[in-house]
Amino acid sequence: MSLVGGSLLLVFGLSRGGRSGALAALGGGALIYRAARGRSLLYDALGLREEPTHVARVASLAHCRGVTVRRTVAINKPVEEVYAFWRAFENLPRFMRHLESVTCDGPRRSRWVARAPAGRRVTWDAEIVDERPNELIAWRSLDDADIRNAGAVAFERGPGGRGTTIRVSLAYAPPGGKFAAVIAKLFGEEPSQQVQDDLRRLKHLMEAGEVPTTEGQPRGES
Amino acid sequence: MKAVCWYGAGDLRVERAPDPEILNPHDAIVRVTRAAICGSDLHLFGGFIPMMKSGDILGHEFMGEVVEVGAATTAVKRGDRVVVPFAIACGQCFFCQRELPSLCDNTNPNAGTLEKLYGASGSGVFGSSHLYGGDAGGQAEYVRVPFADVGALKIPEGVDDEQALFLSDILPTGYMAAENCTIRSGDVVAVWGCGPVGQFAIRSAYMLGAERVIAIDRFPERLHMAETHGKAEVLNDEDLDAVEELRDRTGGRGPDACIDAVGMEAHGTGVAALYDRAKQAVRLETDRPTALREALHACRKGGTVSIPGVYGGYVDTLPLGAAFAKGLTIRMGQTHVHRYMRPLLNASSAARSIRPS
Numbered sequence: 001m002s003l004v005g006g007s008l009l010l011v012f013g014l015s016r017g018g019r020s021g022a023l024a025a026l027g028g029g030a031l032i033y034r035a036a037r038g039r040s041l042l043y044d045a046l047g048l049r050e051e052p053t054h055v056a057r058v059a060s061l062a063h064c065r066g067v068t069v070r071r072t073v074a075i076n077k078p079v080e081e082v083y084a085f086w087r088a089f090e091n092l093p094r095f096m097r098h099l100e101s102v103t104c105d106g107p108r109r110s111r112w113v114a115r116a117p118a119g120r121r122v123t124w125d126a127e128i129v130d131e132r133p134n135e136l137i138a139w140r141s142l143d144d145a146d147i148r149n150a151g152a153v154a155f156e157r158g159p160g161g162r163g164t165t166i167r168v169s170l171a172y173a174p175p176g177g178k179f180a181a182v183i184a185k186l187f188g189e190e191p192s193q194q195v196q197d198d199l200r201r202l203k204h205l206m207e208a209g210e211v212p213t214t215e216g217q218p219r220g221e222s
Numbered sequence: 223m224k225a226v227c228w229y230g231a232g233d234l235r236v237e238r239a240p241d242p243e244i245l246n247p248h249d250a251i252v253r254v255t256r257a258a259i260c261g262s263d264l265h266l267f268g269g270f271i272p273m274m275k276s277g278d279i280l281g282h283e284f285m286g287e288v289v290e291v292g293a294a295t296t297a298v299k300r301g302d303r304v305v306v307p308f309a310i311a312c313g314q315c316f317f318c319q320r321e322l323p324s325l326c327d328n329t330n331p332n333a334g335t336l337e338k339l340y341g342a343s344g345s346g347v348f349g350s351s352h353l354y355g356g357d358a359g360g361q362a363e364y365v366r367v368p369f370a371d372v373g374a375l376k377i378p379e380g381v382d383d384e385q386a387l388f389l390s391d392i393l394p395t396g397y398m399a400a401e402n403c404t405i406r407s408g409d410v411v412a413v414w415g416c417g418p419v420g421q422f423a424i425r426s427a428y429m430l431g432a433e434r435v436i437a438i439d440r441f442p443e444r445l446h447m448a449e450t451h452g453k454a455e456v457l458n459d460e461d462l463d464a465v466e467e468l469r470d471r472t473g474g475r476g477p478d479a480c481i482d483a484v485g486m487e488a489h490g491t492g493v494a495a496l497y498d499r500a501k502q503a504v505r506l507e508t509d510r511p512t513a514l515r516e517a518l519h520a521c522r523k524g525g526t527v528s529i530p531g532v533y534g535g536y537v538d539t540l541p542l543g544a545a546f547a548k549g550l551t552i553r554m555g556q557t558h559v560h561r562y563m564r565p566l567l568n569a570s571s572a573a574r575s576i577r578p579s
Contacts, residue, residue, distance in 0.1 A: 076316045076327075162316065197334055208312035208328035208369070209294065210246045212346060217245065217358045217366060219277035220227025220237035 067172040069192045073199040076163040077206050083134045083155050085206060086166075095201035095211075097194070110139075114147075122146055148173035170195060225279040225362030231269025239279060242358060242366035247294035250370030252304065256387045257361045258283035260308075261417055262532050265487065266351065270508070271534060273335070273352040282308035282348040283390040284360025285383060288374070297371040304374035306367050307559035308391040310346040310357060313372035324556035329368060330355040344556055375563045385570055388422075393570070394562035396422020396483070397429075399530035402553040403479035405430040412436045412468055412520060413454070414513035415483035416444035419530050423481050424452035429569075436471065438464050438513075440489065459516075468520045476522035485531025488512035494539065501538065508535030518545045518552075529554035 075082050085091050089110050093099040100113045100121065108128040116122045124145035130138040130152075140150035151170045158165050204211045225239045242251055260283055265271050285305040288298055298304065311323030318326050326345035330336065333343035336353050346368070349359020358365060367374055377386045396419050403411060411427040413420050416439040424435050437448035438457045445456040457467055468477055490498070490512030501507035517527045518541050527550055545552065 074316070076314065076319070193334065196337075200333060204328045207314045208248075209314075210248060212310075212329050212331045212355065212368060213245055214331055214356050214358070215245070216243065218223070218225070218239040218242050218279065218362075219275070219358065220225055220229070220235070220239045220279060222229065222237075222277055 067191050068170070069195045070167070070169045071192060071195045071199055072165060072167045073196075073203050074158060074163060074165050075203050075206050079134050079155050079157050079164040082164040082166060082206060083137075085202075086153060086155075087131070087137060095205055096198045097201070112141075124149075166199070168195065168199065223363035225358075226281060228266060228274055228278045228280055229276050232267065234267060234280070237277075239277075239358075239362065241364050244290060244292045245366065246368060247292045248369045248371060249292040250288050250295050250298050250367045250374060251290040252284070252286040252306065252360070252365050252367050252370075252374070253289045254281075254284050254286040254360050254363060254365055255303075256285050256383045257281050258387055258390070258392070259361075260391060261419065261485070262350070265485075265532060265534070268487065270487065271351045271353070273332075273356075275352060275356070278349075278352075278356065279358040279362050279365075280349040281359030281361025281365075282350060283387065283392065284348075284365060285377070285387050285390065286360075286365075288370070289364070291370065295370050298374050298376070302374070303377045303386075304370075305377055305386045305389050305563070306348075306360070306365075306370075306375075307373050307394075307563065308348055309344075309556060309559055310348065310355070310368050311372050311560055312369055318372070321561045322558055323372075323560040324558050332356065347556075373560060375567070377567075381567065386567070388418075389559075389563045389567055389570075391557065391559060392418045393422050393566055394559045395419050395530050395557040396424075397426040397562055397566060398557045399423040399481045399483060399528050400426035400430050400432075402528040403427065403430075403481065403526045404551075405432050405479060407431045408433045409478040410434045410436065410472055411479045411481065412438060412477040412517070413448075413481045413483055414438045414464075414517060415485075415531065416441070416448045417483065420444075420481070420483035421448060421452055423483055423530065424448055424454045427479075427481075428453065436468065436477065438516075464516050465520045472522070476520050476525065478522055479526045479528060480517035480521045482513045482517045482527065482529045482531045484513035485529075486510060486533045486535075488514075488531075497539070507538050509533045509537045511537040511540060515539070515541060518542075518550065521548065521550055523548045524550070526551040526553065528552075530557065 089102040089104055092102050098114050100115050103111045105111060110126050112124050112126055114122045124147060125142045126139050127142060128137065128139045130136065134155055136152065136154045138152040141148050149170065149172045154167045156165045201211050223239055223241050224236055227235055227237045227239065229235060244251065263280055266274060266280060288300055288302045288304055291298060291300065309324040310329040311318050311326040312328035315327040324345050329346035330343045331346065332352050332355055336343035346355030346357050348357050349361065357368065399419065400423050405411060405427060409432050411432045413423050413435060416437050420437065424437055427435050435454040436457055437445060437452065437454035438459050439445050440458060440460040445458060448454040449456050457464060486509035488510045494515065495512055498507060498510035498512065502510055513531065514529065521527050
């Protein structure tokens with residue numbers, strides 16, 4: 001529920017703009033963050049244990065016109081290694097196919113460049129809104145972004161020392177006008193499949209050191 | 223180069239194709255010196271496996287000489303004579319580290335498609351459907367081998383090509399089928415299908431302690447080979463009801479273990495076989511599980527049914543009630559070739575107990 005509520009708030013906040021919008025978006029981000037962590041800050045503060053929540057898929061967001069995706073992947077590497085790889089945002093385009101580059105300006109700010117149709121590019125600036133080493137990174141685009149978005153990734157040690165489980169939540173505000181086409185291109189009809197494919201590429205890179213491919217292999221002439 | 227290419231059901235041709243190039247740092251290029259045809263090539267030839275593309279190069283049983291290596295390939299060197307497993311494995315993932323390389327997480331570029339069909343994807347496989355990655359195969363003059371350090375096994379001097387070639391699939395497949403039966407001394411093992419996998423399963427069952435192996439097929443020449451080379455008792459299931467006959471030969475108890483080395487294109491007789499043919503023809507059923515049905519019916523209580531034969535989709539009227547009532551163990555899956563290549567190389571070169579040629 002945290003994820004659903006958080007995403008709704010976030011999409012609402014991002015689309016509304018201004019101070020109240022930003023507050024709503026942040027609130028939404030915190031709830032997504034909670035969903036990503038699987039427990040609430042409140043419970044933590046009170047020292048209570050809470051059963052991990054398994055958030056349902058968020059198909060109901062369809063009427064909201066926004067895009068929210070939540071996916072998870074198990075990676076057979078220590079949590080420190082996976083966290084460090086993701087925290088170096090420059091690495092994200094190595095597995096997120098729609099990204100061309102991410103450049104860091106300072107410890108919390110970054111500039112993102114995504115590929116758009118017809119060779120165009122979309123850029124935005126983002127800031128890290130929360131990070132806990134080896135546990136969580138949450139970020140959101142700054143207010144002037146054309147495609148307002150937020151993301152959170154939580155890192156958990158796998159059971160019995162079995163590598164790392166990561167849970168990713170990504171939310172995109174409903175784009176208007178010319179960006180409607182861009183977002184359709186970037187995320188296609190199955191955004192959750194695209195994120196799943198991105199996370200699989202991350203797994204390939206981290207575990208095997210390369211992404212398997214057959215592009216460029218021979219085939220019989222006809 | 224020249225290569226065996228797939229152009230549709232029943233349409234294979236030797237055509238020209240560009241030479242393969244290194245695409246990833248852990249690749250090697252192998253000049254193929256020997257390649258074999260597998261029963262699963264027949265499933266591709268027959269058009270039973272989806273996601274084949276025109277011009278695909280077949281072949282997943284091959285060996286040869288390394289002629290080029292990628293930047294991160296260190297164990298395998300130019301000039302090495304190697305045999306290569308049909309499944310491609312990274313050596314690093316959860317499954318590879320548990321010696322389940324044919325379930326590797328990191329070698330199927332189209333894993334997403336298989337995840338939709340099966341919920342998870344196994345490893346990439348050479349010369350197969352794009353469901354399994356579509357890596358160009360080794361029935362060609364040259365082949366690109368991903369993760370060559372993990373897969374390609376250097377063949378020692380004194381082991382000839384024809385002994386080594388069958389380590390790529392068929393010998394480990396027959397062996398794993400028998401190993402999956404957890405054979406105890408004195409066991410009776412029944413093997414459906416006396417093609418190459420069945421022949422190797424028969425010998426492997428004896429190697430692992432079986433006292434009697436009963437081989438089932440409908441082709442006299444295959445049964446003859448199982449009898450003369452494999453030392454198996456034989457049963458032609460066109461003449462006899464296999465389930466009844468197996469009971470009769472085991473004092474009514476049934477074989478301790480049953481191996482289905484036939485798979486999805488079984489040729490049965492009777493009403494069930496007609497039913498499978500009809501449903502498969504209109505794509506209401508993808509696989510014809512005649513051998514598997516018989517194995518489940520015939521196996522003794524508490525016994526094991528081992529399935530090296532390939533299944534691809536859905537089967538009907540599987541007697542799960544019989545399997546449950548008898549408390550059967552069922553084991554199956556693509557062969558973890560990497561796990562068996564070296565021990566079987568030693569077994570076949572030292573004892574010379576298995577000479578495929």
